[in-house]
Amino acid sequence: MAVYTHVPAEEIDAFLSRYDAGRLVSAKGIAEGVENSNYLLETTGADGNGHRYILTLYEKRVDEADLPFFMDLLDHLGARGCLVPRFIADRKGKRLQQLGGRPACLIEFLTGISLTEPTAAQARAAGAALGQMHRAAEGFERERRNALDLAGWHELAAKCGDHFDEIAPGLGQRVADELTFLDAHWPADLPRSVIHADLFPDNVLMLGDEVTGLIDFYFSCTDIRAYDLAVTHSAWVFSNDGSQFFANRSDALMAGYEGAHGLSDAERAAFPTLCRGAALRFLLTRAYDWINTPPDALVTRKDPLAYLRRLDFYANVAANELLSA
Numbered sequence: 001m002a003v004y005t006h007v008p009a010e011e012i013d014a015f016l017s018r019y020d021a022g023r024l025v026s027a028k029g030i031a032e033g034v035e036n037s038n039y040l041l042e043t044t045g046a047d048g049n050g051h052r053y054i055l056t057l058y059e060k061r062v063d064e065a066d067l068p069f070f071m072d073l074l075d076h077l078g079a080r081g082c083l084v085p086r087f088i089a090d091r092k093g094k095r096l097q098q099l100g101g102r103p104a105c106l107i108e109f110l111t112g113i114s115l116t117e118p119t120a121a122q123a124r125a126a127g128a129a130l131g132q133m134h135r136a137a138e139g140f141e142r143e144r145r146n147a148l149d150l151a152g153w154h155e156l157a158a159k160c161g162d163h164f165d166e167i168a169p170g171l172g173q174r175v176a177d178e179l180t181f182l183d184a185h186w187p188a189d190l191p192r193s194v195i196h197a198d199l200f201p202d203n204v205l206m207l208g209d210e211v212t213g214l215i216d217f218y219f220s221c222t223d224i225r226a227y228d229l230a231v232t233h234s235a236w237v238f239s240n241d242g243s244q245f246f247a248n249r250s251d252a253l254m255a256g257y258e259g260a261h262g263l264s265d266a267e268r269a270a271f272p273t274l275c276r277g278a279a280l281r282f283l284l285t286r287a288y289d290w291i292n293t294p295p296d297a298l299v300t301r302k303d304p305l306a307y308l309r310r311l312d313f314y315a316n317v318a319a320n321e322l323l324s325a
């Protein structure tokens with residue numbers, strides 16, 4: 001589920017009256033996602049022909065002060081041909097509103113479905129879309145620190161403290177050892193740019209093998225560009241529980257990215273380490289949520305061990321198994 005804030009239809013209709021968007025026909029809470037409250041709105045449309053929008057109410061992890069960064073980024077990417085949803089302005093030009101006591105935005109609806117089990121062809125298309133996004137991001141001047149960088153992982157690990165071993169015996173020591181490895185090996189001088197930082201299959205809308213939209217930029221930030229590919233790799237090329245690695249998906253994702261953007265020798269050399277960092281990042285956020293979300297909460301907790309398995313894989317794999325020729 002992801003509707004934390006329930007807003008009556010009359011309030012949504014009144015909210016819509018500030019926009020050239022028509023009147024509300026229906027509002028449905030969207031079950032997918034865990035971070036924010038999302039509604040799919042059907043309206044009569046400004047021209048009476050009917051229109052769909054996404055209404056997002058920002059919950060715990062999105063800081064309202066960051067929203068202008070995300071808005072400017074999606075404007076920049078959209079203007080350069082990326083299929084990303086724009087934030088819609090009301091008649092006074094305002095895009096950030098308040099609704100149900102939360103910061104709220106009306107957002108362009110994109111068609112397509114989120115995948116749960118991508119094929120190799122779909123992984124190739126996702127790799128290409130990420131590469132195109134990185135190209136389109138060139139020249140974007142704004143910066144946002146990645147709160148979930150190596151320093152952030154240390155902070156998160158310290159917050160989980162003794163609770164790691166409640167998830168799996170020995171997990172605390174494994175995380176500590178991995179942080180020691182990454183402190184010693186994390187690359188310092190690779191190209192940086194704005195990155196998506198969470199391009200999981202559920203954040204890529206597709207029709208068949210074609211990407212129709214990249215969504216959920218709420219972790220986007222400035223960091224090592226190839227780390228974005230490592231995050232995407234960790235999310236697209238394993239079974240959900242992390243126990244199986246699919247070489248065909250991995251080769252396709254990497255080939256898709258290389259065709260659209262390319263990797264330097266230094267980025268290729270650092271790629272296995274970047275993947276270890278990506279696996280640790282999601283292991284840590286999932287472990288933190290696991291420890292801090294009651295088992296009977298409405299939201300489904302994501303399994304941290306699915307990312308421990310990926311971490312083990314990346315720590316042992318030969319680099320050439322990850323990098324297509």
Ligand SMILES: Nc1ncnc2c1ncn2[C@@H]1O[C@H](COP(=O)(O)OP(=O)(O)OP(=O)(O)O)[C@@H](O)[C@H]1O
Nearest residue numbers: 030032033034035036054085108109110114215216
């Ligand atoms: N612009 C859009 N167009 C069409 N559907 C969208 C759009 N934005 C969101 N959705 C739908 O809403 C769902 C949840 O959106 P989103 O992933 O942004 O939520 P979230 O709570 O921020 O999620 P997450 O847990 O992935 O961080 C998506 O899986 C998708 O089905």
Ligand SMILES: N[C@@H](CCO)C(=O)O
Nearest residue numbers: 198200282285286302
């Ligand atoms: N993509 C994240 C959750 C949302 O950021 C995960 O699967 O852990």
